[in-house]
Amino acid sequence: MKELNLKVSGMDCTGCERRLENALSHVEGVTRSKADHQAGTLSVLIDPAKVNEEAIRASVEKAGFGVG
Numbered sequence: 001m002k003e004l005n006l007k008v009s010g011m012d013c014t015g016c017e018r019r020l021e022n023a024l025s026h027v028e029g030v031t032r033s034k035a036d037h038q039a040g041t042l043s044v045l046i047d048p049a050k051v052n053e054e055a056i057r058a059s060v061e062k063a064g065f066g067v068g
Helices: 014-025 053-062
Strands: 002-009 030-036 041-046
Touching (some): 002 053, 014 030, 041 053
Antiparallel strands (some): 002 041, 030 041
């Protein structure tokens, strides 16, 4: 397992956190995700054999958020 810690922009509330976490829960290889709108961060535990960081970044953007 590998943990990714990303800066995410565009989250304004706990609803945004849930929307992002829900979107990532549908990505194969994501074990856990935790978004924090106040800090603008996202922590994701992934199985690198099934998914890579680029796919996670694309999923974040598809959910409507920026990733830095």
